[in-house]
Amino acid sequence: MFSLQLLLGREDKFFGLLEASAQEAQTSVDALVKLVANPVQTSLSYQFVESRRKEKELRGQISEAVYTTFVTPL
Numbered sequence: 001m002f003s004l005q006l007l008l009g010r011e012d013k014f015f016g017l018l019e020a021s022a023q024e025a026q027t028s029v030d031a032l033v034k035l036v037a038n039p040v041q042t043s044l045s046y047q048f049v050e051s052r053r054k055e056k057e058l059r060g061q062i063s064e065a066v067y068t069t070f071v072t073p074l
Contacts, residue, residue: 014069017062024055 028051035044
């Protein structure tokens with residue numbers, strides 16, 4: 001059976017970053033649903049924007065980790 005953990009070299013770092021990214025994506029979706037239901041409340045838009053920023057930062061960390069793990073050895 002294919003194992004993602006074998007492919008990634010048993011790096012817990014990847015899984016932590018992927019999990020954190022998924023959590024931020026869920027948070028941004030929740031904030032967006034609340035924002036659509038109540039567009040007047042501006043604090044919800046700030047929550048959505050902040051969550052998207054965090055997710056984008058995590059995506060950059062994931063990309064960097066992938067590059068240093070797979071591209072550097074090549």
